[in-house]
Amino acid sequence: MSPFRPSAGFDRRTLLRGAAGAGIALAGSVAALAVFPGVAAAYSWPSSLRSGSTGAAVTELQIRIAGWAADGPRQTYVAVDGDFGPGTEAALKRFQSANHLTANGVADADDFAALNALESADGSTSHFEFSEFTSNDGTGFGGGKVGAVTVKENVRRLMYKLEALRTKAGDRAITISSGFRSIAHNQAVGGASNSMHVYGTAADVYVSGLSTRQVYVLAEACGFSGLERYTLSDAHQHVDSRIEYAYGSQSWWWESGTVS
Numbered sequence: 001m002s003p004f005r006p007s008a009g010f011d012r013r014t015l016l017r018g019a020a021g022a023g024i025a026l027a028g029s030v031a032a033l034a035v036f037p038g039v040a041a042a043y044s045w046p047s048s049l050r051s052g053s054t055g056a057a058v059t060e061l062q063i064r065i066a067g068w069a070a071d072g073p074r075q076t077y078v079a080v081d082g083d084f085g086p087g088t089e090a091a092l093k094r095f096q097s098a099n100h101l102t103a104n105g106v107a108d109a110d111d112f113a114a115l116n117a118l119e120s121a122d123g124s125t126s127h128f129e130f131s132e133f134t135s136n137d138g139t140g141f142g143g144g145k146v147g148a149v150t151v152k153e154n155v156r157r158l159m160y161k162l163e164a165l166r167t168k169a170g171d172r173a174i175t176i177s178s179g180f181r182s183i184a185h186n187q188a189v190g191g192a193s194n195s196m197h198v199y200g201t202a203a204d205v206y207v208s209g210l211s212t213r214q215v216y217v218l219a220e221a222c223g224f225s226g227l228e229r230y231t232l233s234d235a236h237q238h239v240d241s242r243i244e245y246a247y248g249s250q251s252w253w254w255e256s257g258t259v260s
Contacts, residue, residue, distance in 0.1 A: 016018035049107040053084040067164020068094035069223030077223035133179030145180030154190040178204040202240035229255035
């Protein structure tokens with residue numbers, strides 16, 4: 001097995017938070033993140049996951065590799081259904097390749113260590129904070145079309161897709177200009193009545209140094225089913241996962257079509 005080696009822009013705050021002065025070693029151990037104060041206990045993965053595996057651990061794997069749905073513009077996504085099938089295997093191989101792991105489509109201790117290294121103490125991810133996605137009217141994750149707990153989980157899933165987007169963008173920083181919106185705030189900014197923002201499944205993003213067209217192209221490979229038309233005048237790119245949720249449109253909406 002190849003040891004996990006994070007990409008050049010990897011943010012180690014998952015490891016460092018609350019661990020000042022501690023010697024830190026990540027050597028393929030699933031439990032490596034659990035031993036430092038202030039760091040959330042690593043997810044309790046089984047010894048391995050592979051084609052044919054089922055259950056909650058597969059569901060969590062699918063959430064964390066969802067942004068690796070394709071290797072180019074393609075209307076596809078990783079189904080979060082707890083069933084390790086061909087789509088999950090292909091996404092896992094892409095994640096493994098990007099993280100310098102053996103790309104065999106079987107998740108084991110090294111892969112789990114890499115996945116846990118993306119997790120922060122509060123359940124957010126290594127490059128994103130929940131506070132970046134709360135409604136800009138100060139209501140947090142409340143006041144949407146689903147409860148705050150559901151919104152927060154939807155945001156967590158969105159974060160992992162954005163982690164993949166960040167990696168594909170060469171580890172460029174991503175700024176969230178709009179994440180979850182309360183119904184009131186969505187109305188105030190002129191959002192569609194059933195905007196994916198009111199469920200926490202959408203974000204408007206800026207990627208440092210990239211045009212909206214470049215971000216759109218990268219997002220086409222990250223399992224996003226909603227992509228707003230890119231323009232030279234708009235500084236942000238809208239992404240969402242509308243096809244994956246019962247309250248979404250259940251259809252693809254790539255407003256600029258497929259771009260390569």
